[in-house]
Each structure stands twice: as structure tokens, then as C-alpha cells.
Amino acid sequence: MKVILLEDVKSLGKxxxxxxINDGYARNFVLPKKLxxxxxxxxxxxxxxxxxxxxxxxxEQLEAAQTFAKEMEEDVVVLxxxxxxxxxxxxxxxxxxIAQAYxxxxxxxxxxxxxxxxxxxxxxxxxxxGVKLHPKVTGTLRVRVTEKG
Numbered sequence: 145m146k147v148i149l150l151e152d153v154k155s156l157g158k159x160x161x162x163x164x165i166n167d168g169y170a171r172n173f174v175l176p177k178k179l180x181x182x183x184x185x186x187x188x189x190x191x192x193x194x195x196x197x198x199x200x201x202x203x204e205q206l207e208a209a210q211t212f213a214k215e216m217e218e219d220v221v222v223l224x225x226x227x228x229x230x231x232x233x234x235x236x237x238x239x240x241x242i243a244q245a246y247x248x249x250x251x252x253x254x255x256x257x258x259x260x261x262x263x264x265x266x267x268x269x270x271x272x273x274g275v276k277l278h279p280k281v282t283g284t285l286r287v288r289v290t291e292k293g
């Protein structure tokens with residue numbers, strides 16, 4: 145029996161896959177637990193429409209991420225931190241502070257978890273920080289760290 149999987153099933157396949165399984169397994173396990181539906185013409189057509197919709201949404205999200213990345217490359221976020229003796233920084237700048245400053249200065253939100261910062265910034269100057277906006281898109285944000293006066 146051919147079945148369209150509605151959820152990921154460990155031994156069969158991923159959601160949306162059309163698999164050929166034994167009739168008994170389908171009737172007694174897959175269909176009653178709503179893990180899949182029979183692959184008839186109506187369900188196959190519904191699957192095609194759903195996949196087309198998901199592809200359209202994924203394409204729109206990718207385009208939005210690319211546009212946001214281009215806008216972000218032109219932006220500069222300015223952060224001020226205290227200076228200790230000899231011009232050394234007193235403290236550091238973390239991804240949380242960068243995200244908060246970007247929201248305050250530019251009015252747009254970035255998730256702090258998506259900011260790629262191997263270690264906190266502990267010096268003054270201009271730094272390029274990566275921001276993972278989409279699995280295929282990584283933007284660059286310039287962060288200027290100045291001395292709080």
C-alpha cells in the first residue's frame with residue numbers, strides 16, 4: 145500500500161514522503177496513529193499543493209533574509225563602554241548588547257543567538273560581526289566600540 149507520511153517516522157521516512165509499506169502495517173499502525181494517509185489521487189494533489197506552498201514560503205523567507213542582510217551591511221552600531229587605566233576596556237561587549245543596541249539605534253530586531261561572536265569584544269575600534277539570518281544567508285554588521293566619556 146502506498147502511504148503519504150504526515151510526520152517523520154523513524155523506520156519509514158520523513159514528512160511528505162510517499163512510501164510503499166505492507167497493508168497490515170499501514171492499517172494497524174500508520175493510519176490509526178495519523179502518521180500517514182493513503183496515497184490516492186486527492187491526497188497526492190493535496191501533497192503537491194502543500195509542497196508548492198512550502199517552497200513559496202521558503203523562497204520568500206530567503207529573499208527577505210537577503211534584503212535584510214544588504215540593509216544591515218550599510219548599518220553601523222555604536223556602543224560605548226568604560227575605559228580603565230591606559231586606554232584598556234573595562235568590561236566587554238556581548239551579542240546581547242549588540243542586539244539591544246541595534247534595536248534601539250535602527251529600530252529592527254536581531255535575535256542575540258543569531259549573532260556570530262566567538263568571544264566578547266574587549267577592545268575599542270570597529271568590528272565586523274556575522275549575523276546568521278537564514279541557513280543560506282549570513283549578514284555582516286559593523287560594530288563601533290567607543291570609550292564612554
